[in-house]
Amino acid sequence: QVRLVESGGGLVQAGDSLRISCVASGRTFSIYHMGWFRQAPGKEREFVTAIMWTDGSTNYADSVKGRFTISKDNAKNTVYLQMNSLKPEDTAVYYCAATPYAAQWWSAARYFDWGRGTLVTVSS
Numbered sequence: 001q002v003r004l005v006e007s008g009g010g011l012v013q014a015g016d017s018l019r020i021s022c023v024a025s026g027r028t029f030s031i032y033h034m035g036w037f038r039q040a041p042g043k044e045r046e047f048v049t050a051i052m053w054t055d056g057s058t059n060y061a062d063s064v065k066g067r068f069t070i071s072k073d074n075a076k077n078t079v080y081l082q083m084n085s086l087k088p089e090d091t092a093v094y095y096c097a098a099t100p101y102a103a104q105w106w107s108a109a110r111y112f113d114w115g116r117g118t119l120v121t122v123s124s
Helices: none
Strands: 002-007 010-013 020-026 032-038 045-050 058-060 068-073 078-083 091-097 118-123
Touching: 002 058, 002 091, 010 032, 020 032, 020 091, 020 118, 032 078, 045 068, 058 068
Parallel strands: 010 118
Antiparallel strands: 002 020, 020 078, 032 045, 032 091, 045 058, 068 078, 091 118
16 A cells, blocks of 8 residues: 655635655555646546556646646656646645556546645645
8 A cells, every 4th residue: 555645735816836746665665657637626637647667758737738747756756736827727636646557647537546635726
């Protein structure tokens, strides 16, 4: 099992930037991808971005491409999500997740370990 703890959420204004973090512990050797998902009130959880734990390859949802950047620090077992040009529609609880699978990194069903989430609120 991989334990994940997110931090860094908060209230910002539209156009602002925010960085959230996720620290992994436990069976980190089993991680193939780390992902960020988000869930807005009344909506389903959606994929935001993922990073390959070994070589750092990244993928993004179209809605955040060019504005969000995922990165990692393997020495600290930490994944970061830098969010720029935030919009009110980015308001959601952001979850960090880990999967041992190489394929379907966009699918929440492939992720077995999840953090409790951190709330990001973007005011207009």
